[in-house]
Amino acid sequence: MAEAEQPTTETQARPPIQVRYCQVCTFPLEYCEFGSSFKKCKEWLQNEEPDLYDKYYSEEAMQAKLGTLSLEAQSKLEKEAAKKEAKAEAKADAALKKKLASQVTIKRIERTKRKHVTSVHGLEAFGIDLKKAAKQFAQKFATGASVTKNPQGLEEIIVQGDVSGEIVELIEEGAGVLKGIPIDNVVEVEEKPKKKAAE
Amino acid sequence: MFKKFQPSTDISGQTSVKSSVQRSLRSSILSQWTIDPETFDQIWPKKEPITLVKCREHISIYQLHGEPLFFQHYDGPLFPTLKILHKYPFILPKVGVDRGAIRFLLAGAHMMCPGLTSKGGYLPAADEGLPAETPVAIFAEGKENAVGLGTTKLSTEEMKKVNKGVGVETVHYLGDDLWAVDKL
Numbered sequence: 001m002a003e004a005e006q007p008t009t010e011t012q013a014r015p016p017i018q019v020r021y022c023q024v025c026t027f028p029l030e031y032c033e034f035g036s037s038f039k040k041c042k043e044w045l046q047n048e049e050p051d052l053y054d055k056y057y058s059e060e061a062m063q064a065k066l067g068t069l070s071l072e073a074q075s076k077l078e079k080e081a082a083k084k085e086a087k088a089e090a091k092a093d094a095a096l097k098k099k100l101a102s103q104v105t106i107k108r109i110e111r112t113k114r115k116h117v118t119s120v121h122g123l124e125a126f127g128i129d130l131k132k133a134a135k136q137f138a139q140k141f142a143t144g145a146s147v148t149k150n151p152q153g154l155e156e157i158i159v160q161g162d163v164s165g166e167i168v169e170l171i172e173e174g175a176g177v178l179k180g181i182p183i184d185n186v187v188e189v190e191e192k193p194k195k196k197a198a199e
Numbered sequence: 200m201f202k203k204f205q206p207s208t209d210i211s212g213q214t215s216v217k218s219s220v221q222r223s224l225r226s227s228i229l230s231q232w233t234i235d236p237e238t239f240d241q242i243w244p245k246k247e248p249i250t251l252v253k254c255r256e257h258i259s260i261y262q263l264h265g266e267p268l269f270f271q272h273y274d275g276p277l278f279p280t281l282k283i284l285h286k287y288p289f290i291l292p293k294v295g296v297d298r299g300a301i302r303f304l305l306a307g308a309h310m311m312c313p314g315l316t317s318k319g320g321y322l323p324a325a326d327e328g329l330p331a332e333t334p335v336a337i338f339a340e341g342k343e344n345a346v347g348l349g350t351t352k353l354s355t356e357e358m359k360k361v362n363k364g365v366g367v368e369t370v371h372y373l374g375d376d377l378w379a380v381d382k383l
Contacts, residue, residue: 017286019285026378026379028285028342028344030344031305031342031344031346031373034302
């Protein structure tokens with residue numbers, strides 16, 4: 001955003017208030033307690049800015065914040081916050097596990113009698129930009145490549161021609177955007193479905 | 200409004216805005232918000248063209264260099280994004296909720312009258328009362344920064360009298376999907 005500038009007119013512009021946002025939960029620092037990663041937020045703040053940490057979490061600050069809530073209401077809030085945090089952590093763990101277990105599936109699909117297309121499925125679990133990857137394949141193999149949604153709703157890259165072997169090699173090399181895929185996660189499958197739309 | 204908003208699927212298009220439309224936007228903002236032109240120039244410098252991002256349900260978001268500045272629903276009032284409101288908290292009138300309501304607000308709930316009229320809440324005094332359908336900034340008890348933005352469903356006097364039902368409809372809150380978007 002535009003930085004605070006003082007123009008030389010009679011009415012001076014009011015400079016913006018610089019709000020510090022927590023790097024862990026993107027909220028303004030005082031709202032970290034309502035986010036789902038309160039503990040990590042506190043740790044981060046303690047490392048980064050010890051004086052701000054004192055400002056928000058020291059004893060007097062905590063007392064003043066209790067405000068108009070009674071004691072039971074406060075402890076109830078704390079319990080619910082802890083539950084929410086645990087749930088968010090469990091979700092993050094499950095997502096990570098899924099990522100490690102997910103596979104890149106390479107399928108060779110028959111299009112007409114002697115033509116094939118290769119479908120690469122499962123790259124987004126590794127954080128790869130599908131459009132860029134498709135472009136890279138197209139360049140490498142001098143054929144068409146596109147990103148489509150298959151009937152399950154997941155996105156996959158379709159490369160014209162039978163290039164499954166070369167795709168495995170490319171992934172092994174990890175060229176361009178294809179970084180970070182362990183070789184064991186790549187699976188080759190032969191399939192003969194009839195595709196509705198002619199590729 | 201931004202409870203389930205994903206930039207990948209919910210944006211129908213981006214267009215640049217005609218300068219006549221830009222001028223009318225600028226003047227309607229200056230009349231709706233309590234901001235003076237020089238300060239507004241820091242948010243949106245005179246020479247810079249903004250882009251319009253059209254989203255589902257007739258929501259239009261106006262952005263500058265990829266960063267959303269303000270938005271509107273149909274042709275309704277223009278709301279600043281929460282990030283802009285944090286930098287210039289004086290541009291919209293304030294209402295306050297008490298502490299217990301904060302977590303519901305952060306989950307996207309609308310604000311009920313009791314949260315505004317109770318001990319921790321804050322409503323402007325009778326002589327500065329706000330009519331219904333005004334954009335307001337929602338602050339939380341004990342916090343410096345706004346929690347969200349909304350429109351009043353009842354006037355502030357009615358809220359104090361009736362004290363039941365929805366007081367302020369939450370339009371944009373901290374941590375919703377518009378907050379998560381830094382660049383469109």
